[in-house]
Each structure stands twice: as structure tokens, then as C-alpha cells.
């Protein structure tokens with residue numbers, strides 16, 4: 001049975017969502033924070049709140065960081081370690097130009113020397129376990145080769161690989177050929193990430209790569225939050241049951257956000273994102289009705305109609 005990792009999605013898999021997902025759906029072995037980064041030498045207070053252990057009680061959570069160099073990693077570890085975390089994930093895959101222009105995320109894939117320096121810092125922290133989440137390249141589909149060669153000598157719990165180039169964003173086909181080549185030379189436990197949309201996709205990947213340790217799923221789990229549980233328990237929930245669970249999750253999320261967002265329009269804007277990836281499970285019409293609801297009354301009515 002493969003481990004299930006819930007991929008971090010900035011703006012979606014926030015502390016409140018992770019807690020509620022863990023409580024109501026389960027089936028996920030590891031959750032990750034969206035990346036923590038330095039801005040003017042500090043971590044944003046919103047991100048500190050997200051990683052605060054008090055907001056993540058009982059959730060198997062790994063903080064993720066995005067860094068330009070070994071020095072930024074040190075600075076972020078000084079913030080994370082006092083919170084008591086024993087694992088940290090390093091983002092080497094983010095394609096957003098705001099990050100790559102600063103040398104962070106997928107930009108590291110074109111800088112194996114800096115990855116080597118980061119690896120030396122990792123090796124020096126024997127009290128902490130590290131993992132890396134990467135793409136196959138920034139612009140060139142062979143860039144992973146030099147990076148994996150460097151990372152093979154760095155102590156990591158695992159390497160998670162999203163086999164797209166940063167220049168592809170989240171579109172276009174995943175490069176399974178490159179993933180296969182990488183799997184053949186990678187000395188770390190390997191996690192596959194990309195476009196998993198149903199339990200059958202997980203079993204297909206497991207069959208194609210028998211040595212795989214796990215899969216990391218983002219948009220697919222947001223679309224069908226019970227997918228991890230269904231895979232782990234070998235069951236198929238009826239669509240109506242999944243919808244009931246989604247409604248219960250939304251109730252929890254709405255209750256939490258309602259505590260600190262008092263303006264109704266602002267609350268509605270925040271809550272609407274909960275549904276962004278749910279169209280495949282809800283169907284186009286009900287999904288559109290929720291998205292188009294212009295006020296809280298119509299919004300809650302559209303949700304009430306879901307079956």
C-alpha cells in the first residue's frame with residue numbers, strides 16, 4: 001500500500017482545511033504547509049499562523065519551505081525548529097516567476113552547486129529529517145539528472161517528483177518517461193506527484209513503479225477529499241455520501257472562518273475557494289450555482305441543494 005501525501009496548495013490546503021480534512025476524511029499519511037518563505041527577512045504572520053502547532057493539533061504535518069540558498073534555509077529553520085517540528089520539506093518545484101526570479105523553487109533545478117550547499121546544511125542537521133519536492137527541470141527536461149546526482153548523497157526521507165518542467169506550470173502532459181528514468185537512478189524512497197484524479201490512477205502508478213513509496217495528490221484530493229480513505233480501505237463511497245462529507249467539511253470551514261472574518265462579502269469570497277476544484281464531483285450545474293451566488297443567502301441555498 002502506497003503512502004498518501006496531500007500536496008500543498010497555497011490558498012487551499014490551509015491549516016483549517018487540513019484539520020477538517022484529517023478529522024472527516026482521513027486516509028492521508030502526511031500533510032504539508034504551503035511554502036513558508038522569507039519576505040524582507042521575515043516569515044509573514046499569516047504563514048506563521050498556518051504552521052503554528054496549536055492550529056495543527058493531531059495532524060501529521062510537515063512544514064514546507066522555499067529558499068534561494070543555504071542561508072535562507074538556516075533562517076527559516078530558526079523559525080520552524082523552536083515549534084517542535086522534526087521534519088521539513090524543501091520546495092524545488094514552484095514555477096511561479098515571483099519565486100523563480102529570486103532563485104527559489106524550480107529555479108534551484110538549474111543551480112546544482114547551490115543544491116549541494118543546501119545538501120550540506122541538511123546533512124549538518126542530524127536532529128531533523130528533510131525531504132525535497134521537485135520538478136524535472138526549470139526549462140530543460142534533463143536538468144533533474146545533475147540535481148538527483150547531488151541529492152542522492154544527501155540524507156532525505158524521500159524525494160517527491162512532479163514530472164513537469166516549471167515552464168509548463170500545471171498544464172500539458174506529465175513526462176512519465178523522465179519519471180521512469182529518474183526512478184531508476186534515485187537512491188531515496190520516491191513519491192510520484194501529478195494529475196492523480198481517482199483511486200484507479202493510484203493503483204496504475206503503483207503497478208507501473210513497483211518500488212514507489214507513495215503518491216502525493218493535490219487537485220485530485222481537493223476534488224474528491226475521500227480519495228485517500230477510499231484507496232486505503234479499498235472501498236468506493238457512493239457519490240451522494242461524498243457530497244455529504246464535502247458539505248460537512250464546508251460547514252466546519254465556514255464556522256472557523258466565520259469566527260475571524262466578520263464582513264459577509266469578505267467571508268463569502270474566502271469560502272467560495274473551497275469549491276474551486278470540486279466541479280468533477282458535484283457536476284457543472286450545481287458547482288456553477290455555488291460559484292455564481294452573489295450573496296451569502298443564495299450561496300448557502302445553492303449548497304443546501306447539493307445531493
Ligand SMILES: Cc1cc2nc3c(=O)[nH]c(=O)nc-3n(C[C@H](O)[C@H](O)[C@H](O)COP(=O)(O)O)c2cc1C
Nearest residue numbers: 007008009010034035091162194195196217218219
Ligand atoms: C494553486 C496552487 C498552489 C500551489 N502551492 C504549492 C505550494 O505551496 N507548495 C508546493 O510544493 N506546491 C504547490 N503547488 C503544487 C502542488 O503541490 C502539486 O505539486 C501540483 O498541483 C501537481 O499535483 P496534482 O496534479 O496532484 O494537483 C500548488 C499548485 C497549485 C495549483
